[in-house]
Amino acid sequence: MKILILGAGNVGRAIAYDLSKEFKVFAGDKSEEQLKKVKIFAEPIKIDVTNFVNLVTLMKKFDLTIGALPTDLTFSIFKAAIKAKCNVLDITSVRNDPFTFDEDAKKVKITIVVYAGFAPGLSNILLGHIYSKLGILDQAIIHVGGLPKRPRPPLYHQVLFSPSSLLNLYIRPARCIKNGKLIKVDPLEKIEKVVLKKFKFERFITDGLNSLLNTIKANNLIEFTVRWPGHLEKMKILKELGFFKKENLDFTSKIILPLMQHDSPDFSIMEVYGRKDKKEIRYFIYDEAQNGFTSMSRVTGFVTAVIARLMLKEKLNYGVIPSEFFGMNIKYFEYIVNEIKKRKITLKQIK
Amino acid sequence: MKILILGAGNVGRAIAYDLSKEFKVFAGDKSEEQLKKVKIFAEPIKIDVTNFVNLVTLMKKFDLTIGALPTDLTFSIFKAAIKAKCNVLDITSVRNDPFTFDEDAKKVKITIVVYAGFAPGLSNILLGHIYSKLGILDQAIIHVGGLPKRPRPPLYHQVLFSPSSLLNLYIRPARCIKNGKLIKVDPLEKIEKVVLKKFKFERFITDGLNSLLNTIKANNLIEFTVRWPGHLEKMKILKELGFFKKENLDFTSKIILPLMQHDSPDFSIMEVYGRKDKKEIRYFIYDEAQNGFTSMSRVTGFVTAVIARLMLKEKLNYGVIPSEFFGMNIKYFEYIVNEIKKRKITLKQIK
Numbered sequence: 001m002k003i004l005i006l007g008a009g010n011v012g013r014a015i016a017y018d019l020s021k022e023f024k025v026f027a028g029d030k031s032e033e034q035l036k037k038v039k040i041f042a043e044p045i046k047i048d049v050t051n052f053v054n055l056v057t058l059m060k061k062f063d064l065t066i067g068a069l070p071t072d073l074t075f076s077i078f079k080a081a082i083k084a085k086c087n088v089l090d091i092t093s094v095r096n097d098p099f100t101f102d103e104d105a106k107k108v109k110i111t112i113v114v115y116a117g118f119a120p121g122l123s124n125i126l127l128g129h130i131y132s133k134l135g136i137l138d139q140a141i142i143h144v145g146g147l148p149k150r151p152r153p154p155l156y157h158q159v160l161f162s163p164s165s166l167l168n169l170y171i172r173p174a175r176c177i178k179n180g181k182l183i184k185v186d187p188l189e190k191i192e193k194v195v196l197k198k199f200k201f202e203r204f205i206t207d208g209l210n211s212l213l214n215t216i217k218a219n220n221l222i223e224f225t226v227r228w229p230g231h232l233e234k235m236k237i238l239k240e241l242g243f244f245k246k247e248n249l250d251f252t253s254k255i256i257l258p259l260m261q262h263d264s265p266d267f268s269i270m271e272v273y274g275r276k277d278k279k280e281i282r283y284f285i286y287d288e289a290q291n292g293f294t295s296m297s298r299v300t301g302f303v304t305a306v307i308a309r310l311m312l313k314e315k316l317n318y319g320v321i322p323s324e325f326f327g328m329n330i331k332y333f334e335y336i337v338n339e340i341k342k343r344k345i346t347l348k349q350i351k
Numbered sequence: 352m353k354i355l356i357l358g359a360g361n362v363g364r365a366i367a368y369d370l371s372k373e374f375k376v377f378a379g380d381k382s383e384e385q386l387k388k389v390k391i392f393a394e395p396i397k398i399d400v401t402n403f404v405n406l407v408t409l410m411k412k413f414d415l416t417i418g419a420l421p422t423d424l425t426f427s428i429f430k431a432a433i434k435a436k437c438n439v440l441d442i443t444s445v446r447n448d449p450f451t452f453d454e455d456a457k458k459v460k461i462t463i464v465v466y467a468g469f470a471p472g473l474s475n476i477l478l479g480h481i482y483s484k485l486g487i488l489d490q491a492i493i494h495v496g497g498l499p500k501r502p503r504p505p506l507y508h509q510v511l512f513s514p515s516s517l518l519n520l521y522i523r524p525a526r527c528i529k530n531g532k533l534i535k536v537d538p539l540e541k542i543e544k545v546v547l548k549k550f551k552f553e554r555f556i557t558d559g560l561n562s563l564l565n566t567i568k569a570n571n572l573i574e575f576t577v578r579w580p581g582h583l584e585k586m587k588i589l590k591e592l593g594f595f596k597k598e599n600l601d602f603t604s605k606i607i608l609p610l611m612q613h614d615s616p617d618f619s620i621m622e623v624y625g626r627k628d629k630k631e632i633r634y635f636i637y638d639e640a641q642n643g644f645t646s647m648s649r650v651t652g653f654v655t656a657v658i659a660r661l662m663l664k665e666k667l668n669y670g671v672i673p674s675e676f677f678g679m680n681i682k683y684f685e686y687i688v689n690e691i692k693k694r695k696i697t698l699k700q701i702k
Binding site for chain 1: 505584585589591592594599602607
């Protein structure tokens with residue numbers, strides 16, 4: 001079984017670390033520096049993914065390709081997968097509908113698993129499970145955050161994944177379901193206080209539901225991302241004044257991203273909640289940076305690695321599969337939860 | 352008596368309007384468009400003030416030059432005044448010490464009146480008067496604001512004078528006297544609520560005291576500028592994040608200045624307060640845009656024009672004179688207050 005990981009950043013490295021214990025793993029990236037950091041876990045391959053022909057040629061040699069690149073490259077990988085007839089597992093929160101590849105994937109008999117990181121990813125799996133237990137939900141709420149343990153003023157946050165994906169959270173209209181209707185809201189329109197575990201956060205609506213908007217029947221379905229107090233108000237003001245407009249974004253990034261680049265250890269927190277009538281199920285996830293891995297790369301990469309194992313060991317359907325389908329299958333769900341816990345990520349059902 | 356006004360912007364035009372009733376007035380500006388707007392009140396002269404030789408040659412022909420240009424040009428005018436032996440009256444809140452010109456001005460027998468607009472200007476005159484009545488003050492406080500009557504989100508403010516001078520208010524450390532000591536504070540460090548007349552404003556400390564820091568003996572001396580609620584917090588955040596740093600200011604200006612350019616009529620408000628023991632004196636000033644003049648240009652330009660009249664009619668000392676000296680002389684003070692009232696600017700002493 002040969003596995004190719006595209007993207008040798010923090011998450012790609014965590015995936016490589018995990019899968020290298022059992023499989024022969026290769027990691028592709030255009031940056032030699034990134035490749036150096038991953039090479040104890042994976043055979044490095046220098047590749048520019050934007051060169052489509054090279055990408056197809058490379059992917060032909062593998063049983064499974066894992067996409068761990070920024071979201072704007074996701075569709076190129078799917079197109080190459082069809083050409084190369086290579087199974088794919090992708091971590092990104094790609095917004096363009098990945099199900100447009102479903103027919104072609106079935107035709108060439110490959111499986112493309114999408115939204116397979118932390119959120120989207122583990123959030124989808126847990127909500128998929130809750131849905132399979134309770135049926136059509138009155139309310140389904142995801143709270144998620146990847147945060148610095150020692151937040152620093154003035155922005156009290158830290159860049160933990162692709163900066164463009166980070167800024168997109170504040171910019172792109174967030175889809176959610178309210179009273180049975182799909183609506184789009186400005187993510188920063190409403191900033192609310194929320195307590196998770198012992199932490200006092202602020203939350204805003206984010207556009208991370210993606211496939212869940214179609215696969216989970218719920219009267220109310222919403223994803224909130226949480227931040228330390230003091231962060232969101234500032235982002236809101238920048239947005240309101242026009243600093244996040246396309247033509248201003250490069251300049252604004254140069255000013256604010258350095259304020260969010262510091263070396264605090266990070267932690268990840270998530271709560272996935274579903275309710276039908278008086279029955280409710282609530283999952284809580286918590287993790288901290290350890291053993292040289294940021295928590296963000298652990299919770300994303302390890303979930304991906306566990307799903308990769310399922311893809312390699314189980315006979316999955318062809319076509320495009322969103323990660324929540326693994327949550328709806330009790331055997332797969334129990335396997336994933338068990339494997340996640342083995343990796344010292346706190347995952348528990350709470351009252 | 353020939354008068355030259357340098358700067359044919361809103362304020363220059365108001366000065367020209369006022370003085371043209373009695374004198375032959377000329378207006379110099381590098382912009383033909385600006386000159387067109389002033390030409391019913393003044394003979395237009397196209398001149399680039401940064402050409403020092405041309406400036407001296409021009410000023411030689413006049414009895415009085417009035418500086419109504421952005422503050423970074425003020426010192427060039429003073430230098431040219433010495434060369435041309437021409438009296439000068441300046442409206443700006445120039446920070447570099449204008450008294451460095453005192454000796455040279457005395458030598459060539461000219462008078463340079465500085466800080467002669469609204470604030471600094473009328474504020475200095477009123478505080479000078481209060482000081483001459485009460486003596487060394489326990490407390491002296493100026494509140495001043497030029498504001499849109501119909502504030503618009505997101506910034507609830509309007510550019511009413513030179514944009515660089517406006518932004519400087521938020522940037523340059525503000526000098527004030529606290530418990531007898533001269534201190535410098537970040538203008539946006541503290542944002543406080545304040546009620547003036549019936550209006551609910553927010554205030555911040557601004558660096559407009561200039562010469563008053565030396566001429567008025569007070570245990571506490573402070574200038575606040577007022578804004579509509581919602582404005583200052585946003586400016587504070589931009590400053591805190593680094594958007595007002597020198598290298599970012601041009602870009603930031605391009606984003607925020609258009610948000611403060613709209614056609615609401617403006618109004619001006621000021622309160623000048625002094626207290627010694629149980630004796631206190633409080634002046635209140637209010638004005639609105641009218642007859643095609645913004646209120647900001649009225650309250651600045653008309654004060655300047657009234658002081659210009661004093662300069663032309665009275666035998667003043669040579670050297671550099673800050674406007675508060677007119678407030679300390681009862682004859683000049685009464686003349687100025689009287690003339691201000693004639694111009695339909697509300698000016699009253701209140702309990």
